[in-house]
Amino acid sequence: MFAAVLEKHRPKIVAVYEDDFNFLSKMCLTRMREVAWEMAKAAHAIGGIAIAHGSDSTDNPVLFLENGFDYVLCGEAEDTLAQLCTSILHAEKIPELNGLVGLDGQGHLVQSPHRLAKNPAWTELSCPSRDLIDLEPYRAAWMKSHGYFSTNMVSSRGCPYRCNWCAKPISGNKFHLRPAVTVAEEMESLKVIAGVQHIWFGDDVFALNQHWVREFAEEVTKRDAAIPFKIQSRADLMSESTVQYLKTAGCAEVWMGVESGAQAVLNAMDKGLSLASVIAARRHLKESGIRACYFLQFGYPGETWTELQETIAFVRETRPDDIGISFSYPLPGTVFYERVRTQLGQKRNWTDSDDLCIMFRAAYKTDFYRAVRNALHAEVDSWRESEVPSEIKAQIDALWHQVNELESVSRDAEALEVSDRIITLPSSAFVSIEQLAPFREV
Numbered sequence: 017m018f019a020a021v022l023e024k025h026r027p028k029i030v031a032v033y034e035d036d037f038n039f040l041s042k043m044c045l046t047r048m049r050e051v052a053w054e055m056a057k058a059a060h061a062i063g064g065i066a067i068a069h070g071s072d073s074t075d076n077p078v079l080f081l082e083n084g085f086d087y088v089l090c091g092e093a094e095d096t097l098a099q100l101c102t103s104i105l106h107a108e109k110i111p112e113l114n115g116l117v118g119l120d121g122q123g124h125l126v127q128s129p130h131r132l133a134k135n136p137a138w139t140e141l142s143c144p145s146r147d148l149i150d151l152e153p154y155r156a157a158w159m160k161s162h163g164y165f166s167t168n169m170v171s172s173r174g175c176p177y178r179c180n181w182c183a184k185p186i187s188g189n190k191f192h193l194r195p196a197v198t199v200a201e202e203m204e205s206l207k208v209i210a211g212v213q214h215i216w217f218g219d220d221v222f223a224l225n226q227h228w229v230r231e232f233a234e235e236v237t238k239r240d241a242a243i244p245f246k247i248q249s250r251a252d253l254m255s256e257s258t259v260q261y262l263k264t265a266g267c268a269e270v271w272m273g274v275e276s277g278a279q280a281v282l283n284a285m286d287k288g289l290s291l292a293s294v295i296a297a298r299r300h301l302k303e304s305g306i307r308a309c310y311f312l313q314f315g316y317p318g319e320t321w322t323e324l325q326e327t328i329a330f331v332r333e334t335r336p337d338d339i340g341i342s343f344s345y346p347l348p349g350t351v352f353y354e355r356v357r358t359q360l361g362q363k364r365n366w367t368d369s370d371d372l373c374i375m376f377r378a379a380y381k382t383d384f385y386r387a388v389r390n391a392l393h394a395e396v397d398s399w400r401e402s403e404v405p406s407e408i409k410a411q412i413d414a415l416w417h418q419v420n421e422l423e424s425v426s427r428d429a430e431a432l433e434v435s436d437r438i439i440t441l442p443s444s445a446f447v448s449i450e451q452l453a454p455f456r457e458v
Contacts, residue, residue, distance in 0.1 A: 018054075018055060018058055019058040019061065022058050022059065022061070022062050022064065023062055026062050026063070026064075027059075027062075027064055028063075028064055028065065028104065028105060029064060029065050029067060029101055029104060029105070030055065030056075030058075030059035030064045030065070030066050030067070031066075031067040031068075031069070031097060031101075032052050032055050032056070032066070032067070032068050032069070032070075032085075033067075033068075033069045033070070033089075033093075033097070034069060034070030034071065035218065036070070036071070036173070036186045036187075037170060037173070037218035037219070037220065048072070049072060049079075049083075052068060052070075052073075052080070052083075052085075053080075053083040053084055056068070056080075056083065056084030056085045057084050059084075060084060065086045065087070065104060066084060066085045066086050066087075067085065067086065067087045067088075067089065067097070067100065067101075068080045068085040068087070068088050068089070069088070069089040069090075069093050069097065071183065071185045071186060073085070073088045073089075073090070074088075074090040074091065074132070074185045074186060075185050075348050075349065077090060077117040077127070078117075078125065081117065081118065081119055081125075086118060086119075087100060087116060087117065087118045088116075088117040088118070089115055089116060089117075089133065090115040090116075090117060090131055090132050090133065090185075091114070091115040091131070091132030091133035091134060091135075091186060091187075092115075092132075092133050092134055092135035092138060092173075092186060092187055093115050093133045093135075094135055094138070094141060095133065095135055096113045096114060096115050096116055096133045099111065099113055100113060100116060112128050112129075113128060113133070114128050114130040114132070114133040114134065115128065115130065115131065115132050115133025116128055116133075132186075132188075138173055138192045139192050139193060139194045139195065143198070143201075143202050143205070144169075146206075146210060151167075151210060154167065155211070164213040164214050165211065165212055165213045165214070166212065166213065166214035166215065166216060167206060167210070167212050167214075167215060167216075168215065168216045168217070168218050169199075169202055169203070169206070169215055169217060169218070170194075170217060170218045170219050171193065171194050171196075171199045171217060171219055171222065171232070172191065172192060172193045172194065172219045172220075172221070172222070172224065173187060173191075173192045173219070173220075174187040174188070174189070174190045174191040174192055174220065175189070175191065175220040175221045176189050176190075176191045176224075177221065177250070177287075177288060178286055178288075179273075179285055179286055179287050179288075180285055180286040180350060180351035180352050181285060181313075181316070181344060181345075181346075181347065181350055181351075181352035182347070182350065183347035183348065183349050183350050183353075184349075185348075185349060191221075191224065193224070193225060193228060196228055196231040196232040196234075196235050197231075197235050199232060199235075200232060200235035200236045200238075200239055200241055201235075201239070201241075203215065203236060203239075203241040203242075203243065203245075204239040204240075204241035206243075207241055207243050208241075212243065213243060213244070214243060214244050214245065214246075214268075215243060215244075215245035215246075216245065216246050217245055217246070217247045217248070218248075219247065219248060220248065221248065221249055221250060221253070222247035222248060222249045223247065223249050223253045223254070223258055223262065224249075224253060226253075226255065226257065226258050226261075229258050229261045229262060229265075230257075230261050232261070232265055233261040233262070233264040233265040236264070236265045236266065237264060237265075242264070242265055242266035243266050244266055244267075244268040244269075245265075245266050245267055245268065245269075246267070246268060246269035246270070246271065246307075247262075247267060247269075247270055247271070248270075248271045248272075248273070249270055249271070249272060250272060250273060250289065251272045251274060251289060251293045251294040251296075251297035251298075252288075252289055252290070252293040252297070254270065254272070254296070254297035254300055254301060255300070256300050259297075259300040259301055259303075259304050259306065260304060262304075262306065263304045263305070263306060267306055268306060268307060269306065269307040269309060269337075270297075270301055270306055270307070270308055270309065271309045271310075271311060271340070272294070272297060272308070272309070272310055272311065273287075273289075273311045274289075274294050274310040274311060274312060274336075275287060275289075275311065275312060275313045275316075276312065276313065276316070276319065276323065276326075276327050277291065277326045277327035277328070277329060277330025277331060278319065278322075278323035278324075278326040278327060278330075279291050280318070280323060281316055281318060281319050281323050281327075284316065284317070284318045285316060285352075286351070291330065294310075294330075294334065295334060298334045298335075298336065307337040307338065308336050308337055309336055309337055309338040309339065309340070310331070310336045310338075310339045310340070311339075311340050311342070312327065312331075312339055312340070312341045312342075312392075313341075313342055313343070313344055314327075314341060314342075314343050314344070314385045314388065314389065315343045315344040315374050315378040315379070315380070315385055316344045316352075316378075317344075317352070317355060317356065317376075317378070317431075319378075319379060320379050321379070321380075321423060324388060328388075328392060331392060331396065332395075335399060336396065338396065339392065339393065339396050341389045341392065341393065342372065343372050343373070343374055343378075343382075343385055344374070344376075344378065345375070346360065346375060346376060356376035356377070359376040359377045360375055360376055361375070372385075372386060372389075377428055377430060377431040378428065378431055379427065379428060379431050380423075380426045380427060380428060381426040381428065383422060383426060384419070384422045384423065384426035387415070387418050387419045387422050388419050390415055391412065391415035391416045391418070391419050394408075394411065394412050394415055395412050395416075398412060
C-alpha cells in the first residue's frame, strides 16, 4: 500500500521520521528497522530521496545508510529536516547541518562536527498542520475498535530524570515545555474543529511543573476545551493539588512508571522514587476519579524471587486500575546496557513489542517472567468485575500454579549470585510461594 501511494504521488523526498515520544521507538525493534528499510527501497523505486530520523537511526546512522537511506538526521532534527529539504528541492548544495549524516559520491561517511542537532526553540514550533491530513480513516478505525475518536498531542519533550535503564538519544536530559495557553488552544481546536473525543499526551513526563499544570487547567477551563485525556507521569508528581488541576483539565487516566514494588530494585535503577509516593499517588488519583495505571518491569539485575514477590504484593495492596508489564531491555547508551553488555549474545533487539525475551543473564529464564506476567495481568484484569466468576478464578489459580512450578526450574544460579551483590537492602514485603498459588478473593 505504501509503495502504491508513492507511485501515485511520486514525491521527491520521503522522510521516515519517528515522533521521538514512543518508548517502542527507543527499543530498536528489528521489525521496525525492516519496515523502515522497505520504505527507503520504495522511495528509491520512484526516484525519491529517503531521509531517516529516530532513536535507532541516531544510534546507528551507518546501518541505515547501508540499507537504503540517503540521509540520517540525528538529535532534535526539525530545523535540520527543513533546511535539508529546502536545499534538495531547490537543487542547492547541501550545507553543513548539525546532526546530518550521509555518504559522499565515493561512499565515504560525511557528518557534521556536531553529531546531534539541537532545537532550543522546540516550544515555539507551530501546531501540527492537521488540516493537511485526512483524519477520517483514523476516526473510523478508532470508532470501530473503541467507540470513540482519540488522537495524540504533546505538551513537553524530554525528561530530566536519570533512570539508568532509559535511553535518551534525541534530547538527552533536556526538558522543553510548551506554554500552557498554546497547549490549551490546540486541545480546543481538536475538540471543536476535528471532533476529537479523547487525547493521549505522548510526553515522557507530564505534570513536571505544578505551576504549569495549574495554568493549563485555567486555560482549558476558559475555552471549555476539556476532553478526556491520558498521560504518562511519575508517582511523586501526583500531589493532591496537581491531581485536582489535572482532573479540572479533563485527565481521565495516568500511567506511572512504578517499575517495581521492591524499593531495593528502584534504588538499583536510580529511579529516585519511593514506594510511599506511589501509595500516595494511587490514593489521590482514586479520590479524584482518575484511573491510576502502573508500568512494571521484570528482570532487572538484582531482582530475585523475593523482589518479584514484593512487586506482586504491592500491586495487590494498591490495586491499580491497569498494569503494563515489560522485561528489562538493555538500550545502548545506558548504565544498564554497560552493566550487562558482556552478557549479550547475538540477539540484541526484540523482533517486535510482543517479543518480550530476556537478552542478558537475569535471575530467571524468559518463560518464568512470562508466566508471572500472565498471572498478574489476569488477576488485575479480574478486578474490573464486581463479582469474579468461578471459572475466571480457576484460570487465575492455574496461572499462579504454573508460576509456582516454574520458579525452581527456571533459575539462573550464576545470575542470582550477581543479584546478591547488586541488591543488599533487606526485603520488607515477603510473600511465600504457597500464598501465590491460590487466587485471593477480591
